[in-house]
Amino acid sequence: MIQFLDLHKINARFQLEFQHKFNEFLNSGHYILGKEVAAFEKNFANYCGTKYCIGVSNGLDALILIFQAYLELGVLKKNDEVIVPANTFIATIIAIEKTGLKPVLVEPDINIYTLSVLEIEKHITTRTKAILVVHLYGMLAEMELISSVVKKNNLLLIEDAAQAHGAKNQQGIKAGNLSNAAAFSFYPSKNLGALGDAGAITTNSELLNNTIIKLRNYGTSSKYVYDFIGNNNRLDEIQAAFLNIKLKCLDEDNSKRRKIANHYLSGITNKKVKLPFYNQSCNHVFYAFVLMVENRQSFIDFLYKNNIETLIHYPIPPHKQQAFSHLKASALPITEMIHHQIVSIPISPVMTSKEVEKVIKTINNYS
Ligand SMILES: Cc1ncc(COP(=O)(O)O)c(C=O)c1O
Structure with missing residues (x-):
């Protein structure tokens, strides 16, 4: 796994x-x-x-x-x-x-x-x-x-x-x-x-x-x-x-994360998956590598069957939480769409290139 x-x-x-x-x-x-x-x-x-x-x-x-x-x-x-x-x-x-x-x-900007x-x-x-x-x-x-x-x-x-x-x-x-x-x-x-x-x-x-x-x-x-x-x-x-x-290791770890992100960005070609925007600068440290997929649960299940764990950052938006039911938020369609479709795939400074290749290959096989 x-x-x-x-x-x-x-x-x-x-x-x-x-x-x-x-x-x-x-x-x-x-x-x-x-x-x-x-x-x-x-x-x-x-x-x-x-x-x-x-x-x-x-x-x-x-x-x-x-x-x-x-x-x-x-x-x-x-x-x-x-x-x-x-x-x-x-x-x-x-x-x-x-x-x-x-x-x-x-609302956030949907692309970033x-x-x-x-x-x-x-x-x-x-x-x-x-x-x-x-x-x-x-x-x-x-x-x-x-x-x-x-x-x-x-x-x-x-x-x-x-x-x-x-x-x-x-x-x-x-x-x-x-x-x-x-x-x-x-x-x-x-x-x-x-x-x-x-x-x-x-x-x-x-x-x-x-x-x-x-x-x-x-x-x-x-x-x-x-x-x-x-x-x-x-x-x-x-x-x-x-x-x-x-x-002392933070910069090196962040570089490793960016390298994996670049492998994902060039390797994942499945049209069902929207990749994150990245301008190739150091303005991103890829705490999470977040995709958008319309039929998210079937994508998550497919990856899991292929021994790849995913996470959602985050499945329910704050304004839909009971804790914040008192908040009179205006319509937030972009936020709601994001929360319905996002899914994070593994990224970390200790992932091996073999693991990264497996994630790419599996995602490209998803249909
Ligand atoms: C964006 C953001 N804000 C605040 C926090 C809160 O940090 P902590 O869990 O250390 O209280 C977190 C992390 O959990 C976070 O991701």
Whole structure:
């Protein structure tokens, strides 16, 4: 069976380094907010090109902390509207709701799955205060166009970069450094994945950085002094230690993903399958390789019978979830079509060329 994602194989590459680091960590007797978290924050800020990085508990908390900080700073107010792509993962929208803001669900561009600039402009009102872009599946949203809308309307721009570690634009500027603040997830399946939950925020704002550092640790400014009603959203020291090891391999892993994507793009010729758009630049890190197929279930069954696992990112759109039944979303036909037809095929830095060839051949045999 070709697994959708072989996490054991991904992490086995680092086994000796992990074991060595774990022993060092165990013997240190320092298990929360120690030198590994501090080192990771420095390393990841350097990697993204930002002034600051704050390690936190997971990607959802990273998004929540950004909004909470802007609320504390008075930059945002309760019930302000935040424009967000309707086809994102649920956590993006949960973060907006949890902080008392109003998500405004906007259709993506059908060809690239990220926010459509035209659709954004249609939804801007006097209550709009921020745009939360999602670099879905690992491809940067159209940041230049979106940034000009943001400037024109004096909005905040926030990135959900949970799926886009290392994606960069033509000028070499990376995800995480294309907005006021960005949220990352290091959930194990991500391009940079921990061995448990982990996340981070990147920003160039000193004020935002200082506020989030407090908020992630009960609101603490110094020991037993609290400026805000904060949370326990700290990045675990041992996860930071693992991430420091894996970060060194991220660019190489992303290149391997792009190479597999190019094999798929040139090898898959079945007309029943719509391939993803890719402009051959480093703006895509292929967290997922997403096809569109009209009769999706029969395609999934065919691949499974041929020992290939697939996944759907994601089968039910947020506005069709019971949790968000209160959201008065306008008609979202593009989002609904995407959610009916998308299917992700295996892609990872540890896939062998034989496996890639088998996936291509099997898909081409599907009728
Ligand atoms: C686009 C997106 N946003 C947010 C999250 C939330 O991250 P986490 O699972 O670390 O909370 C994820 C990942 O799961 C994601 O893919």
